[in-house]
Amino acid sequence: MLSTFIFDAAQSPGKFGLAASLWANQQKQPLWSLRPDFNENFPNAYQHVVPAGNCVTGGLYRSDTLQHEVSDIAFLPAEDALIVLADADAEKIRHLAGQRLFSQYDGNTLSLLDSNHSVIWQHTLTASINSEPTLTVGLVADEQDQREVYPATIDALMAAARCAGISLQIRFFPPASVTNRLHELNQLDGILLPGGASMPAVAGQIAVAHHTLQHQIPTLGLCLGMQSMCTAALQLNSGYEQAMLAEVAPDATVHSFIPFTDRTHRCGLFPFPASAPFHQMHYNHRYYFNPQYLPQLAASGIRINAQTNAIIEGINHPAHPFWQGVQGHPELMSRPETPHPLFVTFIQTMLAQG
Numbered sequence: 553m554l555s556t557f558i559f560d561a562a563q564s565p566g567k568f569g570l571a572a573s574l575w576a577n578q579q580k581q582p583l584w585s586l587r588p589d590f591n592e593n594f595p596n597a598y599q600h601v602v603p604a605g606n607c608v609t610g611g612l613y614r615s616d617t618l619q620h621e622v623s624d625i626a627f628l629p630a631e632d633a634l635i636v637l638a639d640a641d642a643e644k645i646r647h648l649a650g651q652r653l654f655s656q657y658d659g660n661t662l663s664l665l666d667s668n669h670s671v672i673w674q675h676t677l678t679a680s681i682n683s684e685p686t687l688t689v690g691l692v693a694d695e696q697d698q699r700e701v702y703p704a705t706i707d708a709l710m711a712a713a714r715c716a717g718i719s720l721q722i723r724f725f726p727p728a729s730v731t732n733r734l735h736e737l738n739q740l741d742g743i744l745l746p747g748g749a750s751m752p753a754v755a756g757q758i759a760v761a762h763h764t765l766q767h768q769i770p771t772l773g774l775c776l777g778m779q780s781m782c783t784a785a786l787q788l789n790s791g792y793e794q795a796m797l798a799e800v801a802p803d804a805t806v807h808s809f810i811p812f813t814d815r816t817h818r819c820g821l822f823p824f825p826a827s828a829p830f831h832q833m834h835y836n837h838r839y840y841f842n843p844q845y846l847p848q849l850a851a852s853g854i855r856i857n858a859q860t861n862a863i864i865e866g867i868n869h870p871a872h873p874f875w876q877g878v879q880g881h882p883e884l885m886s887r888p889e890t891p892h893p894l895f896v897t898f899i900q901t902m903l904a905q906g
Contacts, residue, residue, distance in 0.1 A: 690736075
């Protein structure tokens with residue numbers, strides 16, 4: 553069977569390929585992506601970690617059948633695959649045989665149309681909850697990045713809220729300005745420190761981690777967020793107040809996170825100590841907690857609750873209602889019908905405190 557090409561008109565990476573992903577899941581067909589060019593307006597467009605060990609366009613985060621994202625049509629399969637590509641790349645595959653479909657996004661509804669503009673498939677992204685927001689969560693990140701580039705974290709939060717039968721309001725706190733707004737965090741039910749590639753975000757995340765630890769505000773840290781939480785905890789020790797990630801401050805005297813000794817890049821799907829189907833987690837990092845400072849981390853009240861050899865995978869603070877960090881990306885394992893347990897517990901803790 554010849555391949556089917558799905559043209560996507562998305563103007564942001566976070567929406568690219570979403571319809572194709574969900575349709576491929578339903579059809580149980582392998583999905584390929586011809587990488588769209590979002591570099592000019594979205595420098596972090598390709599942050600979604602896939603099991604193969606690389607990063608692809610953010611909007612493909614809901615795909616369960618994605619094989620590869622390629623930049624050259626020579627690497628696309630000729631048959632038995634669905635291939636999503638940007639409208640702007642139509643000319644590149646004009647000479648290739650196969651069916652053409654067109655995706656549309658209208659508010660909360662995704663559609664696929666055939667060449668006659670007839671709708672062959674539709675999907676409603678989320679079911680609304682008829683209630684006022686019950687919980688308010690602060691997301692220490694730029695709103696555009698989370699909505700338009702990497703929507704997986706918001707989606708995972710919303711899935712856990714719907715599972716609990718509540719509405720969720722999200723307030724965004726750009727890391728560069730959050731230190732001037734720490735008092736506002738006390739009005740929130742919880743805080744999420746997301747992952748990302750922005751090292752300037754770390755100082756703000758660390759300040760928030762200090763504040764939520766002191767004020768007993770439920771906090772979930774993902775990847776870079778966990779690194780910020782560990783660093784904040786290490787800074788509580790006398791003489792370690794200036795501890796910092798080596799990636800942020802190479803010349804710092806105390807490095808909380810250091811490069812792997814073999815300079816590897818740990819990227820892909822790796823085992824995680826949890827029950828199936830969440831016994832694996834996506835990872836994308838090159839740094840790990842400096843084992844030299846494990847005694848100081850413990851002295852801060854931190855407990856390591858997930859570890860692989862010398863790599864800390866998860867931490868929490870037992871004396872805190874919920875102060876949990878993981879080095880991986882559980883948001884990428886979450887689905888609307890089966891939200892990841894970490895997000896579920898995060899929501900449940902906030903509800904219990906309310």
